[in-house]
Amino acid sequence: MQTLTIACIGEAMLEISEDPKDPGHLDRHAAGDALFTALYLARLLKGQARVMFVTQVGDDTQTKTMIESWRQAGLDVSMVHQVPDGMTGRYAVETDEDGSRHCSFWPGSDPFRDFFRNETTLSWLDRLRRVDLLYFSGATLAALHQEGRETLMSLAARVRAADGKVAFDGSFRPGKWEHADIAADWVGQAYKRSDIALPTYDDDSELAILESGGVMLNRFLLMGCSEVVIKREAEPYFVACDGERHIVEAGYLPEMMQTPSTCDSFNAGYLAARLVGWGGRQAALLGHEVADRVNEGGGSFLAPGAISDLRPRDLRALGQHPVDFFQQRP
Known part of the structure; x- marks a missing residue:
């Protein structure tokens, strides 16, 4: 079958934090919710999809090393724009004893903010509107200038008009927005332009978007989303997909601290499972399996092959339902 094309748009930053295994040593690595989702999509759909990470970064030495690592991980980086003499955004992380993370951002180092303000990136819009899936998040919107947010909303509408799908995760980051009311407005607009809503209960409830139970699902379906997954940490997830509703138990233990990339993975x-023909419940179970692996690995990007056994079989041309391999696993 024809190779799927996926575009994940978002900010990539350099995270600086103390290595928990080596106190006093600073660990530096790329971070970003759309980036993490793109990396895991590339792993899961290896040979079945071309996954493009779409962003704007600096051209410093550390950034060039990051981009090469993304390429080696299987991402298409042809839409990573480097700003001459620019520096990729950076932030430092301090972690409390209870596991809470506190971020301090370097001022003035946010090249992604002006992503849709140069001829190079604007020239990519025609290619982007023809993708099979466009993915972005509330963090993507928060990082953009208002003009860029408007351009992204227009792109989402164009993708859907061309029979592509749009997936959106509200991913509310209070410190990145001008005001909560502004965040609520843009996040609401994004959901209305999405086919697949992937809200996280705690994030979106802060914006007064979510209520409880089936009311949550109804709200997003009435916005125009055709499927919804409401993520609730260690609580059961709510799924509405293909005219059916499911309550899917999370794999995480209540005492297990979720890592920053749990929702992204x-x-x-x-999304990988849905793109190759799996049903909503099975897709959510696969999502939990991937997130469990990431949690067990401490939240860092897993080594090559760590989730190769979870790659979903492509069922689009077979007219079959996915085998419930979760029931067959020990």
Whole structure:
């Protein structure tokens, strides 16, 4: 079958934090919710999809090393724009004893903010409107200038008009937005332009978007989304897909601290399965499997092959339902 094309748009930053295994040593690595989702999608759909990470970064030495690592991980980086003499955004992380993370951002180092303000990136819009799946998040919107947010909303509408799908995760980051009311407005607009809504209960409830139970699902379906997954940490997830509704138990233990990339990796697992013909419940189960692996690995990007056994079989041309391999696993 024809290779799928996926575009994940978002900010990539350099995270600086103390290595928990080596106190006093600073660990530096790329971070970003759309980036993590893109990386796991590329792993899960190896040979079945071309996954493009779409962003704007600096051209410093560390950034060039990051981009090469993305390429080696299987991402298409042809739409990574480097700003001459620019520096990729950076932030430092301090972690409390209870596991809470506190971020301090370097001022003035946010090249992604002006992503849709140069001829190079604007010239990519025609290619982007023809993708099979466009993925972005509330963090993507928060990082953009208002003009860029408007351009992204227009792109989402064009993707859907061309029979592509749009997936959106509200991913609310209070410190990145001008005001909560502005965030609520843009996040609401994005959901209305999406086919697949992937809200996280705690994030979106802060914006007064979510309520409880089936009311949550109804709200997103009435916005125009054709499928919804409401992520609720260790609580059961709510799924509405293909005219059916499911309550899917999370794999995470209540005492297990979720890592920053838990939701991003879940999204990758869910979307990968849906793109190759799996049903909503099975896709959510695969999302949990991927997120569990990431949690067990401490949240860092897993080594090559770590989730190769979870790659979903492509069922689009077979007219079959996915085998419930979760029931067959020990």
